[in-house]
Structure formats: C-alpha cells, structure tokens
Amino acid sequence: MMEYMSRIIVPILNGTGVTLQLFFITILLSIPLGLILALAKISKFKFLRDMTGIYIWLLRGTPLLLQLFFVYFGLPFIPVIGIRLGRFTAAAIAFILNYAAYFAEIFRAGIQSIDRGQYEGAKALGMTYWQTMRRIVLPQMVKRVLPPVSNETITLVKDTALVYAIGLGELLRAAKQIVNRDAITSPFIVAAVFYLAMTFVITQIFKKLEQIYAVYE
Amino acid sequence: MKMLKATNIYKQFNRLEVLKGISLEVNKGEVIAIIGPSGSGKSTFLRCLNHLEIIDKGVIEIEGETMVSDDDDGQSQYVPEKEVRRICKKMGMVFQNFNLFPHQTVLENIIEAPVIVNKTNKEEAAAIADELLHKVGLTEKKASYPSQLSGGQKQRVAIARALAMKPDIMLFDEPTSALDPELTGEVLKVMRQLAEEHMTMLVVTHEMGFAREVAHRVIFMDDGEIVEEGPPQKIFGSPSHERTKAFLNQIL
Numbered sequence A: 001m002m003e004y005m006s007r008i009i010v011p012i013l014n015g016t017g018v019t020l021q022l023f024f025i026t027i028l029l030s031i032p033l034g035l036i037l038a039l040a041k042i043s044k045f046k047f048l049r050d051m052t053g054i055y056i057w058l059l060r061g062t063p064l065l066l067q068l069f070f071v072y073f074g075l076p077f078i079p080v081i082g083i084r085l086g087r088f089t090a091a092a093i094a095f096i097l098n099y100a101a102y103f104a105e106i107f108r109a110g111i112q113s114i115d116r117g118q119y120e121g122a123k124a125l126g127m128t129y130w131q132t133m134r135r136i137v138l139p140q141m142v143k144r145v146l147p148p149v150s151n152e153t154i155t156l157v158k159d160t161a162l163v164y165a166i167g168l169g170e171l172l173r174a175a176k177q178i179v180n181r182d183a184i185t186s187p188f189i190v191a192a193v194f195y196l197a198m199t200f201v202i203t204q205i206f207k208k209l210e211q212i213y214a215v216y217e
Numbered sequence B: 001m002k003m004l005k006a007t008n009i010y011k012q013f014n015r016l017e018v019l020k021g022i023s024l025e026v027n028k029g030e031v032i033a034i035i036g037p038s039g040s041g042k043s044t045f046l047r048c049l050n051h052l053e054i055i056d057k058g059v060i061e062i063e064g065e066t067m068v069s070d071d072d073d074g075q076s077q078y079v080p081e082k083e084v085r086r087i088c089k090k091m092g093m094v095f096q097n098f099n100l101f102p103h104q105t106v107l108e109n110i111i112e113a114p115v116i117v118n119k120t121n122k123e124e125a126a127a128i129a130d131e132l133l134h135k136v137g138l139t140e141k142k143a144s145y146p147s148q149l150s151g152g153q154k155q156r157v158a159i160a161r162a163l164a165m166k167p168d169i170m171l172f173d174e175p176t177s178a179l180d181p182e183l184t185g186e187v188l189k190v191m192r193q194l195a196e197e198h199m200t201m202l203v204v205t206h207e208m209g210f211a212r213e214v215a216h217r218v219i220f221m222d223d224g225e226i227v228e229e230g231p232p233q234k235i236f237g238s239p240s241h242e243r244t245k246a247f248l249n250q251i252l
C-alpha cells in the first residue's frame, strides 16, 4: 500500500517541481518586466507608449496557449533566426512575456490612481520625476495593486497546466500519466490537492502583505 | 535685490485666460497676502512661481536668478530643467490638501527631501526634523502616519516638511481652507511665528484676520489681474476699486 502510494506521489512531486520552477521564474521576471512596461506606457515619449500599447494588446488579446505554441513550435520555422528552444525555456519565455503584459496593465492603473497632489508635493520639495516614482509613487502603488496581483498569481499557478500541451512534464501531466498507467482516478484528486495547497500558500502570503501595508491609511 | 520678481505673467488653460499680465515684486522678509474671488487665478499664480504650472509669457526671477523669460518672439523660455529645479528649491510650498506622503511617518515625510534631494545624512536630517517638529508643536507625533493626524496637525507637518529644505521663500495656497474652523488657529499660529522670524511669505488666503494682522502687503486679484495692492489698513480700510469693495463687502 505504502509502496503504491509512493508510485503515485513521487511522479506527482516531480511534476510539482517543474510547475513550481515555472511559477517562480515567471513571477520573478514578469513582475519587473511588467513594471518597466508600465513605466513605458505612461512615458512622455509617444513612440514608447504606442509600442508598449501594441505589445500589451497583442499579448493580452491572444490565448496564452497560442503564444506557447508560437514560441515552442512556431519559432523554429521563422527564417534566419529560427531557433528550437527546449520545452521549459519555451514555456518560461511565453509565460514571462504574457504575464508581464497583464502586470503592466495592473501597475499602470495603480500608478495612475495615485493622486496628482503627491507628484506636486514631491516636486515642490525639489524631487525629480524618477525620485518621485521610486520614493513616493511606486511604494504607494504596491499597496493598491496587491489584490489584483494576488489574483494574477493564483491564475498563474493554474495556467502552468497549459504547458502540458507542449509535453512538459509538470504536475497535471504527471497525474494524467498515472491515470493512464493504472486506470485510476485518484491521481487527479492528488493533483487537485497540490494545486489547492499552492494557491492556499499564495493567498496567505498576500494576506500577510496586505496586513503589513495596512499600517498606513 | 528682490527675493522674487514676477513680470507680466500670462497663463491660459486651453484658451481660458487665467493670468493676464501679473507683476509682483517681493522683498526679503515681506509677508504678502493674496486675496480674491474663487477662480481669479490666485492658485495658478502661486503655482507658476514654483514651476507647477508652465507660463505662456513673462519673466520670473528668484533671488536675482532668472527661471523663465521671454525670447525674441515673446515666447516664454525656461532655463534648463536642472537649473529650474535648483532655483525652485529656494521656495517651499504648502498646499490646501497637505499632500503629505501617506506611506511615510511624520518623521519620514520631513527627512525625505533633505535625504533624497540634498543627500543630507539621515541622522543630521532627523535632528533638523526634531527641531522643526518642536517648532510646530508635534514632537509626540513623529512616528505617526498622516492618516492618524487631524487636519491641523497634517498642515503643520506639511509646513515643517517644506521648512526642512531651508527655503528662503514660503508659498502657501489656502493652507487653512480644508480645515475645520476650530483647527485653523494652530496653523495660523505657526505661520505667524514664521512671519515673526522674517520668513518671506506669499499666502493665498481667505483668512482676512490673518491678512490684516500679519501681512505687510495685501494683493487683491480678480479675473486674472492684480486689481489693487497695498498695506492691509489701506486695502481693508479704504479700498480704491469698486471690485475690491464688492469683494470685501461680500466676505466680511
């Protein structure tokens, strides 16, 4: 019995490892990239604003699965640069680029929700635009975007299952393989529990962050 | 040398002419009260002085340094941004809505600009902040966040924050208008004290008592122009323009 359990759990744990890796690399890189895009979207250079606008429109306007296919299956056929990426690299790139677009819009809205008086107060004290952003606007933006960022993060956990489609051995794929192998349903339940555990932890972390930021206002 | 000299300032917002050739010279240590009906351009004028609004035409000189002047075509030409910032640092501003930084404590609000802009070290800035907090009577609120303060306390912190940059000129835009009547006194007291210390001050205000008792000169603005100016006794006692009379009758 114990041995059979481990025949289910071990592959699922391995799959979870891949899922977590994809999750962390996406969060770690898409948040800074999203911030840069958000700042570009409100920049005083029209060209920069327009380019960012198009980028965000493309990545939010097409399915993530399509983008994943494009990076993994599509890139090799592009003349000259045609490169074949490994499954994980392709997945990571598609996820980072896609999530950065979502985070960019969340951050942009957060930045623009900060009262104009804050910029004026800072300017009257001699602060530059970037000092104002770094010290005054962005720290307040963080508090305001915590709820939508929390939502995106939870969505990301579940979206990682999409990489199943390019044959990357993540959590869902691991479960599915055992289901096929042993003709049983329980691996799906185990997988569900793993997803729930991950989203639970994320919810708790954001709850904690919101408490920390509750000291003011 | 004048502390501040504004000559023939014009400003419009999408074709609405808000300032129609305002000129003003301010001496060191002078306290000037700017009064006038709503929409007459008082705030806009003050905001032009420290570059929160860009003027269309005119000259602004701060302590003898030109921040903006007209070029040959009569278009206003600002000195480079860095210079503008350096010149504007001679002025501190206090807003009607305080504009404190809500995510920072009172102490952090006050040391923010000295540390970030002037690169003063934190201990030194904190020591100056302590003195200023003592001056505005808020020593015990040092660790509070703005949201935990009353309006009057917020405004006193805002004054301390502006003073921390050691300005030579202080601009006040209706500093007590957002306050409950019983809280205006504590703010006006701090401003009186500043005036006694010979701070050069431009105060847009509806507090006629303050204008009468503290100001050396009262400016009456209406419809984008300075209609009349003079010592408070003159403006309040025997105004020479109908518009001034009408305004004063209405509010007094």
Ligand SMILES: Nc1ncnc2c1ncn2[C@@H]1O[C@H](COP(=O)(O)OP(=O)(O)OP(=O)(O)O)[C@@H](O)[C@H]1O
Binding pocket: B013, B014, B016, B018, B036, B037, B038, B039, B040, B041, B042, B043, B044, B045
């Ligand atoms: N950013 C802006 N865009 C467009 N119009 C503006 C702007 N700022 C001010 N105005 C207009 O300029 C005019 C003068 O405004 P200003 O705020 O300078 O008046 P004020 O004398 O300070 O009035 P109050 O006593 O109500 O504060 C008003 O008609 C106002 O609507």
Ligand SMILES: [Mg+2]
Binding pocket: B042, B043, B044, B173, B174
């Ligand atoms: Mg005003």
